[in-house]
Amino acid sequence: MAQQQRLATLDSSMADRLPAYSRSLFDAKTEKGLTFEAIAQHLGRAEVAVAALFYGQAQASAEDVDRLSSLLGVPKEAIAAQMMGFPDRGRSGPMPPVEPLIYRLYEIVQNYGYSFKAVMNEKFGDGIMSAICFDTKVEKEVDETDTTWVVITLRGKWLPFSRF
Amino acid sequence: MAQQQRLATLDSSMADRLPAYSRSLFDAKTEKGLTFEAIAQHLGRAEVAVAALFYGQAQASAEDVDRLSSLLGVPKEAIAAQMMGFPDRGRSGPMPPVEPLIYRLYEIVQNYGYSFKAVMNEKFGDGIMSAICFDTKVEKEVDETDTTWVVITLRGKWLPFSRF
Amino acid sequence: MAQQQRLATLDSSMADRLPAYSRSLFDAKTEKGLTFEAIAQHLGRAEVAVAALFYGQAQASAEDVDRLSSLLGVPKEAIAAQMMGFPDRGRSGPMPPVEPLIYRLYEIVQNYGYSFKAVMNEKFGDGIMSAICFDTKVEKEVDETDTTWVVITLRGKWLPFSRF
Amino acid sequence: MAQQQRLATLDSSMADRLPAYSRSLFDAKTEKGLTFEAIAQHLGRAEVAVAALFYGQAQASAEDVDRLSSLLGVPKEAIAAQMMGFPDRGRSGPMPPVEPLIYRLYEIVQNYGYSFKAVMNEKFGDGIMSAICFDTKVEKEVDETDTTWVVITLRGKWLPFSRF
Amino acid sequence: MAQQQRLATLDSSMADRLPAYSRSLFDAKTEKGLTFEAIAQHLGRAEVAVAALFYGQAQASAEDVDRLSSLLGVPKEAIAAQMMGFPDRGRSGPMPPVEPLIYRLYEIVQNYGYSFKAVMNEKFGDGIMSAICFDTKVEKEVDETDTTWVVITLRGKWLPFSRF
Amino acid sequence: MAQQQRLATLDSSMADRLPAYSRSLFDAKTEKGLTFEAIAQHLGRAEVAVAALFYGQAQASAEDVDRLSSLLGVPKEAIAAQMMGFPDRGRSGPMPPVEPLIYRLYEIVQNYGYSFKAVMNEKFGDGIMSAICFDTKVEKEVDETDTTWVVITLRGKWLPFSRF
Amino acid sequence: MAQQQRLATLDSSMADRLPAYSRSLFDAKTEKGLTFEAIAQHLGRAEVAVAALFYGQAQASAEDVDRLSSLLGVPKEAIAAQMMGFPDRGRSGPMPPVEPLIYRLYEIVQNYGYSFKAVMNEKFGDGIMSAICFDTKVEKEVDETDTTWVVITLRGKWLPFSRF
Amino acid sequence: MAQQQRLATLDSSMADRLPAYSRSLFDAKTEKGLTFEAIAQHLGRAEVAVAALFYGQAQASAEDVDRLSSLLGVPKEAIAAQMMGFPDRGRSGPMPPVEPLIYRLYEIVQNYGYSFKAVMNEKFGDGIMSAICFDTKVEKEVDETDTTWVVITLRGKWLPFSRF
Amino acid sequence: MAQQQRLATLDSSMADRLPAYSRSLFDAKTEKGLTFEAIAQHLGRAEVAVAALFYGQAQASAEDVDRLSSLLGVPKEAIAAQMMGFPDRGRSGPMPPVEPLIYRLYEIVQNYGYSFKAVMNEKFGDGIMSAICFDTKVEKEVDETDTTWVVITLRGKWLPFSRF
Amino acid sequence: MAQQQRLATLDSSMADRLPAYSRSLFDAKTEKGLTFEAIAQHLGRAEVAVAALFYGQAQASAEDVDRLSSLLGVPKEAIAAQMMGFPDRGRSGPMPPVEPLIYRLYEIVQNYGYSFKAVMNEKFGDGIMSAICFDTKVEKEVDETDTTWVVITLRGKWLPFSRF
Secondary structure (H helix, E strand, O other): OOOOOOOOOOOHHHHHHOOHHHHHHHHHHHHHOOOHHHHHHHHOOOHHHHHHHHOOOOOOOHHHHHHHHHHHOOOHHHHHHHHOOOOOOOOOOOOOOOOHHHHHHHHHHHHHHHHHHHHHHHHHOOEEEEEEEEEEEEEEEEOOOOOEEEEEEEEEEEEEOOOO | OOOOOOOOOOOHHHHHHOOHHHHHHHHHHHHHOOOHHHHHHHHOOOHHHHHHHHOOOOOOOHHHHHHHHHHHOOOHHHHHHHHOOOOOOOOOOOOOOOOHHHHHHHHHHHHHHHHHHHHHHHHHOOEEEEEEEEEEEEEEEEOOOOOEEEEEEEEEEEEEOOOO | OOOOOOOOOOOHHHHHHOOHHHHHHHHHHHHHOOOHHHHHHHHOOOHHHHHHHHOOOOOOOHHHHHHHHHHHOOOHHHHHHHHOOOOOOOOOOOOOOOOHHHHHHHHHHHHHHHHHHHHHHHHHOOEEEEEEEEEEEEEEEEOOOOOEEEEEEEEEEEEEOOOO | OOOOOOOOOOOHHHHHHOOHHHHHHHHHHHHHOOOHHHHHHHHOOOHHHHHHHHOOOOOOOHHHHHHHHHHHOOOHHHHHHHHOOOOOOOOOOOOOOOOHHHHHHHHHHHHHHHHHHHHHHHHHOOEEEEEEEEEEEEEEEEOOOOOEEEEEEEEEEEEEOOOO | OOOOOOOOOOOHHHHHHOOHHHHHHHHHHHHHOOOHHHHHHHHOOOHHHHHHHHOOOOOOOHHHHHHHHHHHOOOHHHHHHHHOOOOOOOOOOOOOOOOHHHHHHHHHHHHHHHHHHHHHHHHHOOEEEEEEEEEEEEEEEEOOOOOEEEEEEEEEEEEEOOOO | OOOOOOOOOOOHHHHHHOOHHHHHHHHHHHHHOOOHHHHHHHHOOOHHHHHHHHOOOOOOOHHHHHHHHHHHOOOHHHHHHHHOOOOOOOOOOOOOOOOHHHHHHHHHHHHHHHHHHHHHHHHHOOEEEEEEEEEEEEEEEEOOOOOEEEEEEEEEEEEEOOOO | OOOOOOOOOOOHHHHHHOOHHHHHHHHHHHHHOOOHHHHHHHHOOOHHHHHHHHOOOOOOOHHHHHHHHHHHOOOHHHHHHHHOOOOOOOOOOOOOOOOHHHHHHHHHHHHHHHHHHHHHHHHHOOEEEEEEEEEEEEEEEEOOOOOEEEEEEEEEEEEEOOOO | OOOOOOOOOOOHHHHHHOOHHHHHHHHHHHHHOOOHHHHHHHHOOOHHHHHHHHOOOOOOOHHHHHHHHHHHOOOHHHHHHHHOOOOOOOOOOOOOOOOHHHHHHHHHHHHHHHHHHHHHHHHHOOEEEEEEEEEEEEEEEEOOOOOEEEEEEEEEEEEEOOOO | OOOOOOOOOOOHHHHHHOOHHHHHHHHHHHHHOOOHHHHHHHHOOOHHHHHHHHOOOOOOOHHHHHHHHHHHOOOHHHHHHHHOOOOOOOOOOOOOOOOHHHHHHHHHHHHHHHHHHHHHHHHHOOEEEEEEEEEEEEEEEEOOOOOEEEEEEEEEEEEEOOOO | OOOOOOOOOOOHHHHHHOOHHHHHHHHHHHHHOOOHHHHHHHHOOOHHHHHHHHOOOOOOOHHHHHHHHHHHOOOHHHHHHHHOOOOOOOOOOOOOOOOHHHHHHHHHHHHHHHHHHHHHHHHHOOEEEEEEEEEEEEEEEEOOOOOEEEEEEEEEEEEEOOOO
C-alpha cells in the first residue's frame, strides 16, 4: 500500500482554545484509526459537521453522543454534558487565519466578497445567506487530465432584511 | 409586476478603493439596466467572475473588453489598459467584513475553518485548495417548502505541499 | 418655549463614509426643520428605520423614495437609484465606537454578551437572534420620580442552527 | 419528551478569563439541572442579571449569596468574598465577538449605532442612555405564523451632558 | 515683554476629522488674538468646555452661538446649525494618543486605572464616575520652590449599577 | 447596619498580569477587613498610591514594607525584595479598558484630550503635565440635592519642551 | 578551535506555540550535538525542510520518522503520530516578526512586494508563485573581499489565475 | 500572436501612497509599451530594482534619471529632485498583504521564518541577513514536464551582532 | 565631484499628515540647495531640532521664524502663526515604523528596552528619562578601518516618580 | 546611608516571555546583591549588554558563562546551552511599550524618527544605522544646577543601500 491513510489529529498547542472533550475525541479517533468520513457514516451526519463536533463548533444530539461513545470507546458521561451544551463558537483559530489551507478560504472572501454580494443581491434581493440555517460539504473531483479538484458547497437559507 | 428588478450599484464611498474603471462600468450598467447575469451571458463568463471584473478583482481578456465596451457603451480606450493590466486584488473591502452578507461568509471560515482543514487533509493529504486555480458560482434553490436557499460552490485545484 | 427642538444633522467629517445621498437628505431635513419622528410618520415606517435610510444602512422602496422626495423637496432622480440599490452596510462609524452614546450600546454587548447567550440558549435552544429578520424601536419612559428612561427594543427572528 | 431541556454550561477554555467562582456555580447548576430562569425566580432577580452573576459581570448581595448557596449547594464561604466584591467587568469574551449569537448584537450596534443616536438625540437631547443605571430582559414571542421571535429590552436612564 | 502670549491654533492636517466650523472658529480666534480663557469669560463657561466647543466635542446653546459670533466676528448662520446640533464625539485624535501631552493623561489611566477603581469602589460602592454628567477644569499652581504644577480636576456624578 | 463595607479584592483571572506579592497583599487585606483608606492612614500615604502599591504600579519604601507587613501580617521577607524593586508599570489591564469605570476615564481623555492640550498650552506654553512627578487623589462630594460626586484631582509638574 | 559550532535550540518561552514533539526533537539534537545540516544529510532532505519539521511546519514521511528516531534516539512512537499528521502551520512566531533576522525577511516583502509582483506579472502573466508547491534553500557565499553573503532561493510553481 | 505582452500599470487607488513621480513613470511606460525588463536593460540595472524605482522604494542615480527621462520621454526636471532624494520606503502596500501574490511571500516568512533563522544561525552564527546591503532577482525556470517555476533569489550581506 | 550632496525632501504622499508649512519649507530648502546642517548653523540650533521644525514636531521662536524666512525666502506671515503655535506632535509616520532607517531605532527600543530600564533604575532609581526636557544629536565617526559609524546621543533629564 | 542601593529584579509576571535562565540569573543577582554595573565590570562587557544577557536578548560567549557562573554561583550546565545558543530576540515586552520609562524611548522614535532620517540621509547618504553591528551605553551627567541627566549613546555602523 503506497500511501497509508493519515489522520487529522489535534495539535497540542491548539487544545487550550477548545473544549476539554476535543482532546478525548481526537485521541480516541487516532487510537481507533478512524477517519471523519467513517465516523460521519456511523453517525449519519455530514463529514464537516462531525469535524465541527470534534472542534467544539457544533452541538451534539443525545444520539450523536451515544454513537460516538460506542464507536470511539469514550465514556458517555465524560462527554455528554459538554457536547450537548451550547457551543461557544468561533474560537478554534486566529483571524486572519495563519494556516495556509484556511487562509485560502479567507482570501476567497477577501477577493470575491463584494462580487458575491452583488450577484446575490441581484438574484435574491436585499438580504444575506444564513450561516446558521446552513450546511456544507467537501467533495473530490478528478477531471479528465487527472487533476484533483476540491469542491466545497456552502448552502444557506436566504434571509431578506425586514422592512420596519 | 410586483417587484421590479433592482441592480447592484457602486457605493460612492467605496469607489476610492477601486480602480477608476469600476465607476464607469457600474454607471453604464445602471444606465443600461443590466444585471450581472445578463452581462455574464453576453461575455460567456461566470456571473461572479464578471462582478469581480467590475470590482477590479479579475483580469479581462481583449475579448471581454470588446464585449463590455459594446454592450455597455463605454469607450474601449477608457477601460482597456487598466482592465487588461494586472489586478491589485484584495482591497475592495475591510477585513473582518462589516457588511452583513460578506460577514456571514467570513463567519463560515471562522467557525468551520479547522473542520474544512481536517476533512480535506484526510481526503486529499497535506496541501491546500487553490484560490487561484479556482472558480465559483452562486445558485438559487427553492425547496419543497418554498424556502429559498443560496448555494455557493467553491472549486479549486488541490495543491499538495512539496517535499524538499 | 424653553427648549427648542434640535435636529440631528450630518457631521461633515463623517459624510465621506456614507453614500452621497446622505448629505442631500440631511441637508433637506435641516432646512425643512423635520425630525425623524415626523418623517417616519409620513413614510409609515419606524423611526430607527428612517434614520437608517438616511445613514445608508437600509434599502428604500419606490414608495419611500416618492414620499421622501415630496416631503423633503429632494428631486427623486437624485436619490432613487442609490437608495433603492443594495446598501453597503456597516461603515457608518468605527468599532469600537468612539461616540459615547454608541459606546454604551457596545459596552452592553461586551458586558452582557455571554449572559444573553446563556439565557437565549436555555430559552430557545442552539441558535441566534437574527439581525436581518429584525426590527427595533426607541421609546421614552418617565417614571414616577420624573426620571427619564430610554427603552430600546430589539426584536429578531430566532434561527436554530441546522443539523447536517 | 421530544426535546429535553439543555443547560448553558461553562466552556472550559473560557474559564480562565472569569473569576474562580464561575466554574463552581456552573458546575453546581449543571449537577442540579437548573436553568437560569429557575435560579432567577429563586433569587427574585432578572434572568440576565443572574447569568451576569455567573459570568462575574454583576455584584451579588448578601441575600443573593445565601440563596445561591442553599439552592446550588455551594458553600457560602467559597463564593461570598469574591461575589460580593466589585466585579472586574468586560472580560468575558473577545471584541469583536466571535460567537455568532453575540456577534449579531454587535452587528446591530455597528449597523444601527448612528441611527439610534440620531433618534435618541432628537427625542431626549444631547446625552446618552446609561449602561450602568440599566436593566435588560429577554422574552420569547411566537407570532400567528408560529414563528419564534426573540425580544430583548434594553432600558437605561437618560443622562444629559452637563453644561459647564 | 519677554514671552508673548501664544495661541492654540488648529493643525491643518487635523481639520479633516473635525466639523467644518472648527476651522472657522480657530481662524477667527487667531485673527482676534483671543485665548480660550478670554473666550470662556465672555461666554460664562469653563475654559475646557469652550475648547471642546471649538473641537466639536460639546454642544452649544443659542446664547453660546450669539456670543461667539459677536466676539469672533463669525456669521451666526455659518455656525449655528452645526454647533447647536448633536456632536459626534470622540474623533478628534487617535487612541492611543500620539501627542505627548495627551499621552501622559492616557498613561495615568493605564497605570492607575485599577487603583482608581479600587479606591472608588470602596468609597462609593459598585458603579462608575460619569463622564457625561461631568465637568473639568485646569488650574495653575506655583509652589514655594517656584515650580509650576498643572492641576486637573475631574468631577463626575457617581452612578451605582442598577440591581435587576 | 444597612450597607456593610465591601472591600476591593483581586480578581483571580487578573492575578497573572501582576507581581506575585499582589495576591498576598490582597488576600491579607481581605482577611483583615481593611479598606485602602485605613491602610493609607497607617502608611501615611495617599489612598490611590497605596492601591497602586497593591497592583504593582508603585515602588515601596523600606518603611512602607515594614508597616504593611505588620498591619497585614504578611512576612516582610515575602514582599520586601519585589516591592522595593522597580515596578514594571502599565500592565494591570487592557487598553482600551473594558472595565466600565476605567473606560469612563479613558473616554474623558478621548473626548477632551485636545481641549486639555489647547488650554494647557495657552496657560503654560509648549510642554506637558508630568505623569511621573505627579500625584492624584479621589474625593467624595455630596451636593445640596444629595447627589454624590466623584472628584479626581490630577496634579503634575509642568515640563516645558527643551529648546535645542 | 577558535569558534566552536553552536547549535540552534528551542527557546523555552516559545515551546507553547509548537507541537509537543518540537521540544523532544530539539532536546535530542542538542544532546547529540547535531546541526540541521547533519540531520538533513541523514534524512536526504533540505536543511530548511528539516528545520521546518522541528518547528512543526512540515509533514514527515514514515521514513523521516524512522531516520530521525534512530539518529536522535527519540522513541518512534513518541513522535510518529503527530509528525505524520497534518501540520497546523503558521503559528511559530508573531507577525510582524519581532526577531531581527526574521524581520529583515518581512521587510523585504514590505519594501519590494509590489516590485516582485510587477516583474512576475510581466514575466509570467496574471497569477502567483505558489508557497505550497515550493522549496527553498539557504547558501553561503564568500566574495573576493572576504565578505560573507547569505543567498536564499525561493522556488515555487507559477499558478495562473483561472478564467471562469 | 496568441498572447500579447501585458504590462504592469499603476492602480489608480494605490497612487496616493506613492511619490508623485510614480504615476508619471507608469503612464509613460504604458504609453511606450515598455516592460521592466526592457527598461532594466536600458539602465543597466536589475529588473526588481527598476520596479522599485517606479514604486518609490529605491534611490535613482543621476544617470538613472537621464536614461529614464530619455527612454520614457519624461522631462528630467519633473522627476530628478524627488527620484534622487531619499526614498520614504515601506508604504507601497498594507501588511499583512491583501494581494495574493504578495501574500504568498509573506506566508513564506510566516511559515519558514524560524526555520530560516535556525539554519542561518548554525551556518553563520548570531546575526542577520542584511535587507539593505542586499540584492534580489526573479527568474523563470521551465522544467522537463513543462511546468513553469518562479525562482527568487535574495542575497544579503551577513551581519554578525556586535559584542559590546 | 563624484558624489553631489543630496538633500532630504518631503515625500508628497506624506505631506497630508504634516502642517501646511512643512511643504513650503521643504520646497524652499530644495530650491536653495540647503542642508539641515547649513540651516542649523544659521539658526544656531541643533540639526535634529531644525529637521523637527520642518516636520512640525517642534515649536519655533520668533527669531527662528525670522531667520528661516530670510534664509529660505519664505514670507514670514506664511509660516509664523502656525510655526509659533503649539505643535501637534507624533503624527509624522506610522508606528511600528515601515521606513527601514526608522524601524532600526524602533527595534533598538524593542530589543533593549528592558535592559535600558534595568540599568537606568539601578543608576538613577525609580523614574524615567524625560523625552520633553530632552535634546539629541547625530554625529559621524570614522574608525581606523575606515568604517563609518552613526552616533546618536539622547540626553534627557532624569525624573524620579513622586512619592505620594 | 540615606538611600540604599536597590536592584533591578525580574517581575514574575514577565518571566514567561523570557528564557528559563533569566529567572535563575536574576534570582542569583538579587541574592548576591549585585548591580549590573558590578557584573559588567566582572565580565568586561558593557552594562546594557549584560542586562541584555539577563533578558535573553544577547548571546553569551563561553567566557561570559564561566564568569557569570562563578560570580553568581549558578551552575554552568544550567545556563550554558541556552545562553550560548541563538537568542530569540524582541519578545521581552509589548510594543507600544506600556512601561513609562520604555515608552519615553518609543516616543522619541515617534516624534523624531523622520528628523533623524533626514539628518542621517544628508550626512551619510541613502542607508540605515545598523541595530546589529551596534553598541550602546547609558551615562549619568550632573550639570552645574545639580540636575541629573541621562545620556544614552546609540552607535551603529552605517549601511548604505546596495545599488543593483
